[in-house]
Structure formats: structure tokens, C-alpha cells
Amino acid sequence: MFVHVDFAVVFQLFCIVQGLTTAAYLLLARPRMAAGKWLGLLLLGLTLQVIDYFLSRSGVYYRNRWLYFTPLFFSWSFGPLLLAYVRARYAPQRAVGWRHLVPGAGQALFYVLVSLQSFDTKTWFWLEVHKPVTRYLEHYGAVLSMLVYLRLALGTLAGAGSPARRLRRLLLGLAGFYGLVALDPLVNSWYLPAGAPRFYLSSLVLPGLVYGLALLAWLHDRSRRVLLPTPAPEPAPAEGPPAPPPPVATAPALPPDAAQLARVVQALEQEELFRNPELTLDALAQHLSLTPNTVSQLLNAGLGQSFHDLVNGYRLAEVKRRLLTDDARRLTVLALALEAGFNSKTTFNRVFKEKTGVTPKEYQKKYHPTRWDDSVAAPG
Numbered sequence: 001m002f003v004h005v006d007f008a009v010v011f012q013l014f015c016i017v018q019g020l021t022t023a024a025y026l027l028l029a030r031p032r033m034a035a036g037k038w039l040g041l042l043l044l045g046l047t048l049q050v051i052d053y054f055l056s057r058s059g060v061y062y063r064n065r066w067l068y069f070t071p072l073f074f075s076w077s078f079g080p081l082l083l084a085y086v087r088a089r090y091a092p093q094r095a096v097g098w099r100h101l102v103p104g105a106g107q108a109l110f111y112v113l114v115s116l117q118s119f120d121t122k123t124w125f126w127l128e129v130h131k132p133v134t135r136y137l138e139h140y141g142a143v144l145s146m147l148v149y150l151r152l153a154l155g156t157l158a159g160a161g162s163p164a165r166r167l168r169r170l171l172l173g174l175a176g177f178y179g180l181v182a183l184d185p186l187v188n189s190w191y192l193p194a195g196a197p198r199f200y201l202s203s204l205v206l207p208g209l210v211y212g213l214a215l216l217a218w219l220h221d222r223s224r225r226v227l228l229p230t231p232a233p234e235p236a237p238a239e240g241p242p243a244p245p246p247p248v249a250t251a252p253a254l255p256p257d258a259a260q261l262a263r264v265v266q267a268l269e270q271e272e273l274f275r276n277p278e279l280t281l282d283a284l285a286q287h288l289s290l291t292p293n294t295v296s297q298l299l300n301a302g303l304g305q306s307f308h309d310l311v312n313g314y315r316l317a318e319v320k321r322r323l324l325t326d327d328a329r330r331l332t333v334l335a336l337a338l339e340a341g342f343n344s345k346t347t348f349n350r351v352f353k354e355k356t357g358v359t360p361k362e363y364q365k366k367y368h369p370t371r372w373d374d375s376v377a378a379p380g
Contacts, residue, residue, distance in 0.1 A: 004059040012054040015207040019047030034092065034271055038085035045074040045081065045104075050207050068122050071111035075142035077104025079149030086153040086167070090289055092263050094156065103145065107138065136185055143182045150175045177205060256302035263288050264298055274314040277343035281307045312351050315340040319352070323364050333360045 003009075026040030052072040055061045061068060080100035087094050114125060150171055157168050267273050267287060276283075284307070285292040299305055305313070318340040322328060327336060337348040349359075356363055 004057070006057075009054065009058045012050055012057065012207050016047055016050055016054060019043055019050065023047060034088040035085055038081055038088055042078060042081035042085060045077055046209065048072045048074060053207070065119060065122075068119075068126070069111055069114040069117075071108055071115060073111060073138070074104050074108055075138070076107045076145050077101055078142070079145040079147075080104065082146075082171075083149045083153045083156070086156050086171075091156050092266055103141070139185060140182065143178050146178045147175060150178070177209075256298050260288075260290065260294070261298050261302040264295060264302075268311070268314055274311045274318075275339070275341045277338070277341050279311060279341065311341070313355075315342055316351055316355055319348070319360075320356075320363065323360060324367055328364065 023040045023044040026036045084096040087096055154171055273279055281292045285295040299307055299310055319336050322336050334345055342348040352360060
């Protein structure tokens with residue numbers, strides 16, 4: 001099949017590969033974070049639209065007209081997905097409901113229904129309905145939706161402080177971009193002569209946006225964090241014996257903030273951050289946009305546990321659960337421990353023995369005596 005190739009086509013293809021691979025990484029990475037899920041879905045939707053631009057510019061649509069109206073446009077969902085990412089990252093207690101995705105689902109259904117029609121029906125629909133009416137409704141609906149949700153996202157970031165500064169600048173840039181995109185149909189109708197190539201700002205900028213967003217997400221999510229700023233290093237301690245701290249008056253302990261404590265529990269239980277073997281108190285605090293001292297106080301006052309005891313408790317509970325399922329027949333106990341977030345065999349054996357009083361092999365026999373036998377290997 002002959003395909004037209006120029007610099008724009010090559011760049012679009014490059015951005016498509018980058019966008020799809022990074023979206024898959026964000027959606028499938030473990031531990032699975034809510035913010036990463038929403039960002040992955042947003043990146044996937046943007047990339048599908050770039051695929052449409054690629055099929056059009058390369059001539060694939062022209063030579064394979066049955067592909068017309070392939071469901072690749074989900075622009076009415078970009079705003080809700082962006083807001084869902086921002087809130088999952090900076091305000092998890094204000095989750096975005098699925099009703100916000102209804103317009104995007106309707107847009108997808110529209111393209112699915114039209115794509116199933118015959119070529120003659122598609123041609124009639126393009127000439128009589130879509131070209132003069134519905135594509136402009138879709139275009140301005142997408143612009144309006146994005147501007148509304150950008151405003152909501154910026155409002156969410158208003159109380160996030162300096163960690164959200166870079167993201168705030170990005171959102172303001174997107175608002176300016178979509179303001180210019182609104183002028184595309186006017187430029188085409190008023191200033192370009194009949195027969196001249198149509199001008200679409202989104203087709204020029206969107207591939208670069210996809211590539212930039214995918215690259216940033218890939219670089220900043222290597223440790224299972226999505227677009228987080230790098231924490232400042234702690235100052236090195238001064239040489240010599242430390243000066244004794246001045247005496248301070250003991251203040252009564254304040255009750256833990258219920259909303260902040262709920263965010264901690266959500267990050268560990270729903271987002272399963274405990275599966276990350278490199279999870280630290282600082283990393284958890286950064287994910288929650290809190291200070292490490294605040295998170296430590298929340299755990300001690302609200303749950304009565306230290307950070308390490310709490311995280312190891314989640315990991316241990318996951319291993320104990322899977323030891324009594326068919327997973328233990330397919331995987332070694334050590335493999336189950338590593339998947340639960342333990343970073344070494346020694347640490348796992350010590351924690352398991354301390355908390356249960358038995359070895360993993362003894363635990364299996366005790367709680368499933370009819371299913372497990374001496375062939376089950378323990379890690380130690």
C-alpha cells in the first residue's frame with residue numbers, strides 16, 4: 001500500500017509510538033496509582049486523535065475509504081480526564097464522577113454508529129451533515145469543554161502551593177492554546193481562498209503535545225510517581241556534636257485531620273502504593289502533597305503505627321492472602337513477597353515470623369491443611 005511520507009507524517013508516527021507506549025506504561029504500572037490511570041487515559045485519547053491526523057495526511061484514508069469515521073476522536077473527554085488527574089494528584093477527596101465522561105462516551109458512540117454504515121451512507125453523511133454542521137458542533141464543544149475543565153483544574157491547584165507551580169503553568173498554556181484553536185474554523189472560512197489547504201492548529205500542535213506529555217510522564221513516573229516535582233535534598237548535618245535542643249513547653253496533641261488520614265489510607269489501600277519496594281515516608285508524603293512530619297503524625301495519632309509497621313502490615317496481609325490461593329502453586333513464596341513490596345528475602349522472613357509466629361510453609365499447612373503439603377517451598 002502506497003503511503004505519502006513527509007516530515008510531518010514521520011513526526012506524527014514517532015509521537016504515536018511514544019504516546020501509546022507511555023499510556024500503556026501508566027495504565028499497567030504497579031503499584032497502580034489513580035493519578036497515573038487518569039493521565040494514561042488522557043494520553044491515550046490524545047494519541048488516538050494524532051492517529052487520525054496521521055491516517056489523513058499519509059493518504060491512508062483516501063486509499064482505504066472504508067476507514068472513514070473510525071472512532072478515534074474522544075476530544076469531549078479530554079477536559080474531564082485532565083481534571084480527574086489533577087484531583088487524584090492534589091485533591092483525592094474530590095474525585096471526578098463518571099458522569100463527567102458521558103459526553104465523551106456519546107462522542108465515541110456517534111463515531112462507532114457512523115463507522116458501521118455503508119460507504120455511500122458515510123459519503124452522504126459527510127457532505128450533508130458532518131461537514132456543514134456536526135464537525136463544528138464537535139469542535140466548539142471540545143474547546144468549550146476543555147476551557148471549563150481547565151478552569152476547574154486551576155481552581156483545584158489554587159491551594160496546592162508551590163509543588164503544583166509547573167502544572168499550573170502548563171494548564172494556563174493549554175487554555176491559551178484552546179483559545180487559539182477556537183479560531184480554526186473562522187480562519188478557514190474567512191481568510192483562506194476556496195480550494196486552499198485547510199489550516200488546523202490542533203493538527204500541528206497536538207502531536208508535539210502528545211510527545212512532550214508522554215516524555216515527561218515517562219521520566220517522572222519511573223518510581224511510580226506521576227509528574228511529581230523532585231524533592232529538595234535535606235541539608236547535611238554540621239560537623240561536631242549537635243547542640244542540645246532548647247527546652248520547649250509540651251503542647252497537647254491535636255487530633256489527626258480526618259481528610260488527610262483518609263488520603264493516606266486511600267493511597268495505601270486503593271492505589272496500593274505499598275507494592276512499591278522503594279516506597280519511603282518522604283515519597284508517600286510527596287505523593288499526598290504533605291510534609292513527611294505531617295504524614296508521620298497522622299499515622300501515629302490516627303492509626304497508632306509507624307510508617308514502616310503500617311506498610312509492612314499491608315505487604316504481609318497481601319502475602320498471607322495469596323498464600324491461601326492458587327497463586328502459591330504458580331509462584332514461589334519469595335516471588336509473592338517481592339510482588340507485595342518486600343525488597344529482600346531476609347526482611348520478608350523476619351517480618352513474617354515476627355507477626356505470625358510461624359514460617360510461610362507452616363502458615364499454609366495451618367490454615368489450609370487439606371490443600372497444602374510438604375511440596376510447598378518456603379523462602380527460607
